[in-house]
Amino acid sequence: MMxxxxxxxxxxxxxPGPVVLLTTARRGRPNVMTLSWHMMVxxxxxxxxxxxxxxxxxxxxxxxxxxxxxxxxxxxxxxxVVAAGNCSGSDVDKFAAFGLTPLPAQRVTAPLVAECxxxxxxKVADTRFVRRYNLxxxxxxxxxxxPAQSNPKTIHHHGYGKFVVDGAxxxxxxxxx
Amino acid sequence: MMxxxxxxxxxxxxxPGPVVLLTTARRGRPNVMTLSWHMMVxxxxxxxxxxxxxxxxxxxxxxxxxxxxxxxxxxxxxxxVVAAGNCSGSDVDKFAAFGLTPLPAQRVTAPLVAECxxxxxxKVADTRFVRRYNLxxxxxxxxxxxPAQSNPKTIHHHGYGKFVVDGAxxxxxxxxx
Numbered sequence: 001m002m003x004x005x006x007x008x009x010x011x012x013x014x015x016p017g018p019v020v021l022l023t024t025a026r027r028g029r030p031n032v033m034t035l036s037w038h039m040m041v042x043x044x045x046x047x048x049x050x051x052x053x054x055x056x057x058x059x060x061x062x063x064x065x066x067x068x069x070x071x072x073x074x075x076x077x078x079x080x081v082v083a084a085g086n087c088s089g090s091d092v093d094k095f096a097a098f099g100l101t102p103l104p105a106q107r108v109t110a111p112l113v114a115e116c117x118x119x120x121x122x123k124v125a126d127t128r129f130v131r132r133y134n135l136x137x138x139x140x141x142x143x144x145x146x147p148a149q150s151n152p153k154t155i156h157h158h159g160y161g162k163f164v165v166d167g168a169x170x171x172x173x174x175x176x177x
Numbered sequence: 178m179m180x181x182x183x184x185x186x187x188x189x190x191x192x193p194g195p196v197v198l199l200t201t202a203r204r205g206r207p208n209v210m211t212l213s214w215h216m217m218v219x220x221x222x223x224x225x226x227x228x229x230x231x232x233x234x235x236x237x238x239x240x241x242x243x244x245x246x247x248x249x250x251x252x253x254x255x256x257x258v259v260a261a262g263n264c265s266g267s268d269v270d271k272f273a274a275f276g277l278t279p280l281p282a283q284r285v286t287a288p289l290v291a292e293c294x295x296x297x298x299x300k301v302a303d304t305r306f307v308r309r310y311n312l313x314x315x316x317x318x319x320x321x322x323x324p325a326q327s328n329p330k331t332i333h334h335h336g337y338g339k340f341v342v343d344g345a346x347x348x349x350x351x352x353x354x
Binding site: 009011012015016017018034036037038039040041042047049050051075078079082085086126129132133135137153155156157158159160161162163164165166167168169170171172173174175176177 | 186188189192193194195211213214215216217218219224226227228252255256259262263303306309310312314330332333334335336337338339340341342343344345346347348349350351352353354
């Protein structure tokens with residue numbers, strides 16, 4: 001079961017740059033894509049920018065519904081993350097094909113991904129940069145964390161299927177949030 | 178010595194979400210800040226989005242000069258990266274205070290950081306999102322890599338001075354660039 005996460009803590013999940021999954025649902029049909037081009041824009045309410053290419057099947061769903069879920073996979077899901085990135089929702093029901101489990105979200109129609117350790121329900125907050133840059137500003141409206149996955153290791157894409165997995169943690173005295 | 182890097186390879190440096198340093202120079206005075214809120218926007222020419230708070234001393238320099246350098250530090254620089262994030266250029270000459278070495282760039286007045294394994298010279302390409310989101314679109318116009326730092330491990334910020342260091346590399350068959 002997913003536990004709800006304070007919106008004030010969302011930034012610490014995305015700021016480290018993990019590869020994420022982005023789900024959408026259009027006309028009752030859920031889809032999922034792989035995404036690395038995202039960043040935090042504001043702490044609270046959490047605003048997230050992401051680039052979803054207009055060549056992606058998810059683009060039209062994101063634009064027309066104004067909703068998505070950002071789901072964060074740990075390293076054990078890496079093969080499915082790559083598989084989801086290597087095909088298009090126009091051809092494949094990726095949830096079924098890759099054994100990912102859609103769960104109903106609370107505030108959006110796009111599904112959570114049960115296997116991911118964190119799920120962020122998002123509403124598109126600004127589309128003015130879509131035409132020029134395929135850049136969406138999202139507001140995270142609900143956040144969920146799976147307490148059964150403790151200390152999950154995320155993956156970071158270096159291009160062409162090369163990923164670096166989270167290694168050691170270091171702690172330095174900092175005033176930075 | 179820094180070796181020039183093909184602009185087509187820049188995305189693979191930033192897409193994994195490392196903590197970076199951002200340098201500026203205004204009226205002959207160089208400054209450096211710590212930044213995690215950045216993402217790729219396009220491959221080539223490489224476009225990068227970043228959020229620099231208007232509360233940061235670097236904001237005015239970035240806006241008025243339209244130039245900066247994104248320098249990527251390996252983990253050995255973590256203490257200096259945190260130190261640079263914990264004070265303001267309005268009070269401190271951070272290059273001198275933290276033993277960072279500014280090097281002249283080729284296309285911009287902001288300096289490279291000699292100790293970093295990669296340096297990206299950037300010009301501000303779009304300021305239309307600055308007023309609302311403090312979001313700058315940068316174009317990388319020249320890129321440099323230090324061949325003496327092989328296989329550098331970057332750091333990823335999880336909030337309040339907690340960083341995850343790059344761990345193992347995995348390779349999965351992928352059609353994704």
